[in-house]
Amino acid sequence: MERVDLNLPPAADDTDRADAYAAAPLLNCLLREVAEPLADSRPHGTTAGPPGAGADAIRTYRLPGVDRLLRVRGDRRPADPEVYTAGAWHRVGHTELVKLVAEELRRDTGLTNHELPAEMIDSRDAVAALLAARARRTAPTDPYRRSEQSLVTGHPYHPAPKARGGGPVAGWLPYAPEAYASFPLVLLGLREDSVVEEGDTSALDALGEAPPGYRLLPAHPWQLELVDLTEAFADGRLVRLGTTDADTWPTAAIRTLYAPEQDLFLKFSLDVRITNDIRRLWRHDLLKLRRTDEAAGRALAGGPAAWLSDRGYRTAAFAFEELAVLVRDGLRGHLLPGATPLLAAGLVEGFEGDPLAGAADPAAWWEAYLAVVVPPALSAFAEHGVVLEAHLQNVLVAVDADGTPVQALFRDAEGVKLLTDVDRAAGWERLVYCLVVNHLSEVAAALAEHHPGLDPWPAARRALARHDLPETAALLASPTLPGKTNLLLRWTGADGADARYLPLPNPLAG
Known part of the structure; x- marks a missing residue:
């Protein structure tokens, strides 16, 4: 069967491309954590392998829970999974691979899990949407932005690195870094008696103008779609002030945005599971932020290495985690000249x-x-x-x-x-x-x-x-x-x- 290459041109079959991108990290996890390499296979892990051996090497493993043989092509990004049944090797598509992994883990651990297989499918479908979006759009000219927005595979050892919480594509694609997204921030006015902040948050006040008695609170537009703030808008604790004049763009972290005109990073809460965590700015992390940030800054003082300081945060007392925004240093004050x-x-x-x-x-x-x-x-x-x-x-x-x-x-x-x-x-x-x-x-x-x-x-x-x-x-x-x-x-x-x-x-x- 024809090999599916992760570097296939956009003209290749979209289904094959999405399956290949989604299968590679899932296979990496399966081979690292569960499968048993056979004698002709080096244990799958972190080594680069012998020079020239990775891209086309075929490696065979036993899945102990289901007692079946699995073979893959390649090492760093395994592809073309096949299982041995009825005396022959048979190609396994992404849907069948998810079922195989779920059954292996159920037998291996004695536990059932209905959420993770759904996340694996969601991750694959997200990849398909991202590939289609990238084919319609032009990559950014800025090399730094290109590097942040290039991660179609994502975490190479996570079973569902591109899952976006199971929501409809239209809900998250406008904010996806992998789709070269850029968009303005939503500006809220937060009544002064509800403001909670620590550290240096002065950069937020330069993003717009708040009315008397309010402080400026920027928000990620996807963030506002995920949290119910009806009461706060109704009683005046929050008011809408429009959007920023200039666009921001999402880094690889999705919820961290870069504002190039201000040379500022802003990190938000998103009530969405991305890889292992619900991506909120958790209260316990925010409360220890200054201490850890200052320690890291001292550790990297004196360069040439640099620490991008998380200067401070601002949020609402009634939605401490949901509306928190973290202010992070930009790049210009830290980069070596010409770098x-x-x-x-x-x-x-x-x-x-x-x-x-x-x-x-x-x-x-x-x-x-x-x-x-x-x-x-x-x-x-x-x-x-x-x-x-x-x-x-x-x-x-x-x-x-x-x-x-x-x-x-x-x-x-x-x-x-x-x-x-x-x-x-x-x-x-x-x-x-x-x-x-x-x-x-x-x-x-x-x-x-x-x-x-x-x-x-x-x-x-x-x-x-x-x-x-x-x-x-x-x-x-x-x-x-x-x-x-x-x-x-x-x-x-x-x-x-x-x-x-x-x-x-x-x-x-x-």
Whole structure:
């Protein structure tokens, strides 16, 4: 049967393309967390594989719960799933794959879950809508925006990375970064006796003008469609003031928008499950925001790495989480002169002008990448007790005119952990997962795929070995790395922040 390539041109069959995009991360989860590799298959995990072996390799696994054989083509983004039945291999479409995964997990865990299969189907349907929208629209000319809005696959190890809460496409597509969306903010007036804020929120007041007795409160238009504020508008605690004059555009995080004219990021609450969590600005996170943000800022002071500060938040006392807006630093005050920021996850996914794919000297490019990303994350941990959430979607890598990495910018205080609050071993495990498994392993695999013959792991070992920490020495000697189990977390109904890990082969262990 004809192979479905994730890089097929838009003229390819839309159903096949959507199935391929949606199946790849679901298969990654299944092969990492549940399946048993057979003798002819390397365990599926985080390694880039032998040079040149990833794209067309066929790997076979046993699904222990249903006692069936499954084989896939490729490594980093597995495709073309087939199961062995009645003496032959049979192709499995996305719908059949979802049923197979659900039955495997039901037998493996003894638990049923009706929500997750629906999310998997929703994710696939969302991909189809995104592909159709992208085919009708022109990609942004700004390379930074292109990198943030390139994630059609999304989280490569989540069973439903593109699910949008099961709502109709018309409800969410106008706000989808993957569809190159841009739109103005809704401006609300919040009565002064209902305002709750902390930190520096002055940038919000520059977005418009509030009437006497009110403060300006911007809102994401999708946010307002998801929450009932009828009473607050009726009794005057809220008034509508129109929209901003200029558009904002959504970053890869969907609920975080960039206002280019103000050079400002704004993060909102959305009552929608996106990957593992309902994406609200939770009260407990907002109340500790200043402390974690200031600690991260101190840890990254003195550059060239930078911290995009979550300066403060403003919200309504009667809808504390629902209407919260977080004010985050923009880019211009942090970037090195002449540098162009790019989302690390976008480098892995790929976009027009992606310097990872186009590197003339990929080994030197990788050395430069490691030099800007690894030292600040390890120094923050070792010298300041700060565990940065240094995964692919929280790191911007700035490149010079030749596309060479020259700076890393870290963001999102909500995901930062402090060693004063968490056990050091748990903090280190989280850092290793975010920085090495989620981030460096994916960049390494993409680099090896684009540049056959390159082995990225010796350089990564050297970069980590330069830091004289007992934890790094143990990491380089360990046979395994911690891999987050997103499929099992969602199937068992665990809290989204309750990370659980399983051991994966460690390509750093020489």
